[in-house]
Each structure stands twice: as structure tokens, then as C-alpha cells.
Amino acid sequence: MVLAELGGSIARALSRMSNATVVDEKVLADCLNEICRALLQADVRFETVRDVKANIKRVVNLDALAAGTNKRRIIQQAVVDEIRRMLDPGKPSFTPSKGKPNLVMFVGLQGSGKTTTCTKYADYHRRKGFNPALVCADTFRAGAFDQLKQNATKAKIPFYGSYTESDPVKIAVEGVDMFRKEKCDLIIVDTSGRHKQEAALFEEMRQVSEATKPDLVIFVMDGSIGQAAFDQAQAFKQSASVGAVIVTKMDGHAKGGGALSAVAATKSPVIFIGTGEHILDFEVFEVNPFVSRLLGMGDLSGLVNKIHEVIMPNNQPPNIIGPQLVEGTFTLRLLYEMFQTLQSMGPLGQVVSMIPGFSAQFIEKGNEKEGQAKIKRYMTMMDSMTDAELDGTNPKLMNQSRINRIARGSGRLVEEVVHMLEEYKRIAKMWKKLPLPTNNRRLNTNRDIRPIANAIPPNMLNQLGGFVGLQNMMKQMGAQSR
């Protein structure tokens, strides 16, 4: 089960519970069983799943809830909180700060994706304004230096290594000295891996670490090993004072959820995840926005960041979050305009899951072409709608004869129109649920929310209750500023 499927299964279980006529013990038990099954399938440890279930049950005591309490919302919140808790090590990581000589050492087993990840990490920080450099202290694997050299050259990042020197400590010290003199503010040392955890590997890591004194040791781990990540992360943490973890190969692997929760259980913070072989297949990992995206609840701050950071380097954020909300209603026209903007934005997969209502499954990684085609199909069907239908707020408007006409007009099947309308209703429902503003004026000047407010069109911002409304909404969605 890939991550998107795990998120989809949990979201479906919640939606079934939400749609039940009466929420009683049986409905709650069915919902929890379904969620536990999905977690176990993603290779989350049995003990963790058992705790997740027990904690939710403790919070949601249906008998003790006063009449009129919104049980659905309480269950949903309890589930979201528990998934977040499961992935949260409760410990922040060291983060490099600009202008200081930050030194970061990468460790991990052979083939975990360490060398590839070093370059992704360097490139990510360069885009954030750092001046990074790479040192290849992997003298164990023949070809390691060539690989780093190739990656670094492609990414235009300075590198240091040697074909002849066999002492990793010597190379590390020389490389670090050289880049310190060149005033690089993020020096990344790639160390050797081994096929398995063994004394020689840990001894080499200890020596390189002692000689260079890194500010942070990052352990790179292959996410496809699932819950086995617990033992591996624990062993590295104890032997190499690991301060942060990067989990790779989270694309298309069944056990990613298990790996993430297992690492959290060792109280090591996961700071990034690798989602492919390309240099940009690299995502910041923060628990709250990650869980929101996983469950199709969106991640507005991540979305705006992405727009600023990668897709629109000319500083002109596109109007993706909502061209105009008509009297607070999420209409088909709004969805159409959102699709229009999305189509002009290039790589879709990562971005789409940040929009509330779209899960990672809407456009799966590696299936972007199919995702594009789906959006095109939806838009063709919407092109056959009247203005009244596109702007309509009455759910009964779309009767059978209108659906038949739209299918005929767009050359698509009736079932496809029905399916598109169902998707629209689901997304609109999610938007309706976005927490609404309160009048807390004290929060008016939070500069972290300002860039997001700037990226949202004025009419939309008004609908959300202005700056303060947006601020409250982001807080309640659990989004964090980055």
C-alpha cells in the first residue's frame, strides 16, 4: 500500500462514519477497525496500531458525550490527532542557519539513497539561499566519488573527493577545510555505507565525525523496509549520535507509513522524505501538513510555498487557491478555474495534494499524465454546462436530463459525468468544512501568514474573514509556517 492509498483508506473510513445516519458504538468500531487494517497493511508496528486504537477510544467516549455534541467531528479530530502523534517524535532537529559554517554529515547503509539524497539536500538549501558544497568521504564503494561528482556537476554544486586517497577521515578533513576557506555555509559530508550494520561501518563514522565535528548527523534510510526501520534507526542513533533522519523511496512503496512511524518511535525527527530519483523529488517532512495532505485536507502553507519556491520563480503566485468564492459557495466554476490554473503550472502531483479536498490519489506520482487527462476530461464536461449549472448552489439542479445533456454535449459517458459531479461534491464539502474565522484581533500581525494572505485573491480572503480569518483557519488545519 503506497502512502496515498493509506491516506485514502483512512479518509474513506472517516467518510463512511461521517455519512452514517446515527453514530453509535458499532459505527465507531467499524471505522476504527478499518483504520487499523490500513495501518497494518502499511506495515505500522502492531503495538503502535494497538495504541492508536486505544487512544482514540479513550478520547471518544460516546456514552459520556452530551446530547447535541458533534460526534462525527470529535471522532475525526481524534483520528487526525492520533495519526499525527504516531508520526511525531516530539523532538525538533537542528536546522542550518544562513551565514554560519554549518557542517552536516550523512550516514546510512549502502543503497539507501544516501549519495542521491546529499545532492537533493544541497540543492534544496541552495534554493533557500545557502551556499552548499559536497565532500565525498565514501572510500568503501568503488564509483561512489564518480556518482557524487556526476550528481553535483549536474546540480552545479561544488564538490571535493579523491580517486586515490583511501582514508575517509583525511578526505573529509581536507574537503571541509577547503570549503570553509571558500566560505561555504553548508558543507555536506557523504560517508561510506555497508550492506549491513557492522562494527567497521560504525567505527568509520565515529572517526569521520570526531575529525570534522558535524553540527548534525543525518541518517538516510530506505523507506521500503517498513517497520524494520525501528531497529535500524535505533542502532544508528546509538552509534553515531544521529540528529535527524531522511526516509527515501517513499514513492510507490508499500511500507512507507510503517517506516515513518517506526522512526518516530525511536524519537528521531524525520526532516525530509525522498519521493523519486529526480533531484526535486524531495519534500520537507512536517507532521501536521503531511497528515493533512495524506487525508485530503490540503496544506495551504505548503501550497503557497511551493508556488513561490519552484513553480513560479518570477514571484507571481498564480491564483490557485480560489479565483472567487461566490457567496462562500464552492461552485463548479471555481473548480474549473482551479483546474485551469493547475494546468499551467507544470508538475502536478505534489501540488494537487496540498489543495483542500484533493488527496494524493487524485493525481498519483508517476501517473501525472493520467492526472492531466482526468482534469482535461472534467473540464470538457464542464464546458458543456450552462452558466446556471456552473454557478449553481442548489444541489438538486443537476437532474438526470441535465446530466444526459452534458454527457452528450461533451462526448463522455453519463457515468463519467456522475462521477465528476460526485468528486466535485466531495471537494466542495471539504471546503465548506474549512474552519471559519473568529474575531481574535490580537493575532493580526503574524508575519508568517502574510505571504499566504498575499497569494490569495482579495475576494477569497474576504470570504475567509480577512487576514485574521485565514490565520485562524491555518491554525485549525494544523498548518505550520516554514
Ligand SMILES: Nc1nc2c(ncn2[C@@H]2O[C@H](COP(=O)(O)OP(=O)(O)OP(=O)(O)O)[C@@H](O)[C@H]2O)c(=O)[nH]1
Ligand atoms: N525511487 C526512488 N529511488 C531513490 C530515491 N532515493 C534514491 N534512490 C535511488 O536509489 C539508488 C541508490 O541510491 P544511492 O544514492 O546510490 O545510494 P547510497 O546509499 O549512496 O549507496 P552507497 O553509496 O553505496 O552507500 C539509486 O538508484 C537512486 O537513484 C527515492 O527517494 N526514490
